[in-house]
Amino acid sequence: MKKKIGMFLGVLFLMNVSLFAGEISFFGKTDKNPLNYKPGEKIVFTVQTLEDGKPVAGKELLWTREGDDGITENGTAISSDKEPLTITTKLEIAGFVHLIVRVKGLQGKDNQKFNGGAGVLIYAIGKTVEPADFDAYWDAQKAALAKVPVRASLKKLESANPKFEVYDVVVDCLGKPVRGIMCKPVGAKAKSLPAYVFYHGYGVNSSSRRMIPNALSFDVNANSVLNEQPKEYYENLKKTTLKGYGFSVEENSKRETSYWNGVLLRVMRALDYIKQQPEWNGRDLSVSGGSQGGFQSLSAAGLDSDVSFCSAAVPWMCDISGKEENGRVGSLFRPKWTPALGYFDTANHARRIKCRTNISAGLGDYVCPPSGVMVLFNQIGAPKKLTFNQGQTHGYHMPNAQSFVLNKGM
Numbered sequence: 573m574k575k576k577i578g579m580f581l582g583v584l585f586l587m588n589v590s591l592f593a594g595e596i597s598f599f600g601k602t603d604k605n606p607l608n609y610k611p612g613e614k615i616v617f618t619v620q621t622l623e624d625g626k627p628v629a630g631k632e633l634l635w636t637r638e639g640d641d642g643i644t645e646n647g648t649a650i651s652s653d654k655e656p657l658t659i660t661t662k663l664e665i666a667g668f669v670h671l672i673v674r675v676k677g678l679q680g681k682d683n684q685k686f687n688g689g690a691g692v693l694i695y696a697i698g699k700t701v702e703p704a705d706f707d708a709y710w711d712a713q714k715a716a717l718a719k720v721p722v723r724a725s726l727k728k729l730e731s732a733n734p735k736f737e738v739y740d741v742v743v744d745c746l747g748k749p750v751r752g753i754m755c756k757p758v759g760a761k762a763k764s765l766p767a768y769v770f771y772h773g774y775g776v777n778s779s780s781r782r783m784i785p786n787a788l789s790f791d792v793n794a795n796s797v798l799n800e801q802p803k804e805y806y807e808n809l810k811k812t813t814l815k816g817y818g819f820s821v822e823e824n825s826k827r828e829t830s831y832w833n834g835v836l837l838r839v840m841r842a843l844d845y846i847k848q849q850p851e852w853n854g855r856d857l858s859v860s861g862g863s864q865g866g867f868q869s870l871s872a873a874g875l876d877s878d879v880s881f882c883s884a885a886v887p888w889m890c891d892i893s894g895k896e897e898n899g900r901v902g903s904l905f906r907p908k909w910t911p912a913l914g915y916f917d918t919a920n921h922a923r924r925i926k927c928r929t930n931i932s933a934g935l936g937d938y939v940c941p942p943s944g945v946m947v948l949f950n951q952i953g954a955p956k957k958l959t960f961n962q963g964q965t966h967g968y969h970m971p972n973a974q975s976f977v978l979n980k981g982m
C-alpha cells in the first residue's frame with residue numbers, strides 16, 4: 573500500500589512540475605548587422621535562453637548551424653542566466669547561415685527555438701534557373717486568357733457596414749473561374765478609387781471581406797473554392813481534392829499541367845476584373861499577400877504592368893531550384909524541383925516588375941529561405957525595399973527582434 577501511495581505522489585509531483593514549468597523562449601542576435609558580413613569573417617551569434625521571459629540557467633541546449641556552403645555543424649551547451657550562449661561561425665561564399673538553438677526534449681513550436689541567420693555578400697547571391705522562352709510562354713498564356721471574355725456573376729451579400737457594398741464574385745477564366753469577395757464604398761463616383769487585390773497563403777479558405785475606406789478591394793482565394801461556406805466544406809476539400817495541391821511531381825513535370833499555371837491565370841484574371849470596375853481611377857492598383865499570397869502578388873506585378881504597388885510578406889516559391897542547382901539550403905515546404913517550375917519561380921517574375929515593391933522576410937524562415945528572398949530582391953529593377961527580421965520564422969516573430977532594411981529607391 574505504501575508503495576502505491578509513493579508512486580501516486582511521485583506521479584502527482586511530476587504533474588505539478590509540468591503544470592508549473594515556465595514557457596521557454598529565446599532571444600538572439602549577431603555581433604553586427606547580419607546582412608553585412610564578408611567572406612571568411614567571424615559571425616558571432618549570442619542567444620539567451622528565457623523562461624517566462626527571464627534568463628534561465630541549467631537548460632541543456634542543442635544547436636545546429638547549416639549554411640549555403642553545404643556545411644552542417646551541431647553542438648550542445650548549458651544555458652546560463654548570466655551570459656548568453658555564444659556561437660561563432662563563418663561563411664566563405666555569398667549566401668546565408670542558419671542557426672537553430674533549442675532545449676533538449678522540446679521539439680515543437682517555433683517560439684521554443686531560436687531560428688536566426690546572417691548573410692555574406694548578399695547582393696552577389698546568384699540568379700535562378702530561368703527558361704529561355706519564359707516571356708514567350710507567358711505572352712501566349714495572356715493571349716489565350718484574353719480570348720475568354722471577362723464575364724462575372726455577382727451575388728450581393730448583406731453588409732454589416734452600411735458604407736460598403738459587398739459582393740461574392742465569380743469571374744470566367746481559363747480553367748477554374750476566379751472566386752473572390754469585392755467591397756466598394758457606397759455611392760463612389762466613376763474613376764475615383766484606388767484598387768487593392770489580395771491573394772492568399774497556402775491553404776483552403778474563403779475569401780475575406782476587406783472594407784478599405786475610399787478604395788475598391790478584391791480578396792481572391794487561390795483555389796477557386798466557394799466563399800463563406802461552413803467550416804466542414806473547407807476541411808473536406810483539404811482532405812480530398814485539394815490535399816497537397818501544387819505538389820504533384822507529375823503535374824509539375826509540364827508547365828501547362830502544373831497547378832500553379834492555373835493559379836497565375838486566376839491572378840491575372842482577377843486584375844482584369846478589378847480594372848473593369850467603373851470606380852477604379854485607372855492609376856492606383858496595389859497587390860499584396862503573404863507566403864503563397866506573396867508568390868501571387870509578386871507574379872501579378874511581373875505579369876501585369878498596370879500594377880502600381882506590390883507588397884509581399886515572407887514570399888514563397890523564390891529560387892525553387894536553389895538547393896538542387898546551387899547547393900543552397902532548401903525550403904522545408906515547397907514542390908520538388910522540376911524544370912517546368914522555372915516558369916512559376918517568383919524570382920523570375922521579379923525581373924519583370926516595374927512598380928514599387930515592399931517585401932518583408934525572416935532570417936530564420938526556411939519555408940521561404942532568406943537566400944531565395946535575396947535572389948528575388950536582387951532581380952527587381954524597380955524601386956524596392958526589403959526588411960529582414962532576426963529570429964523570424966514563417967509563422968513566428970521573435971519579441972523585440974532587430975529589423976534590418978535594404979532600401980533601393982523607395
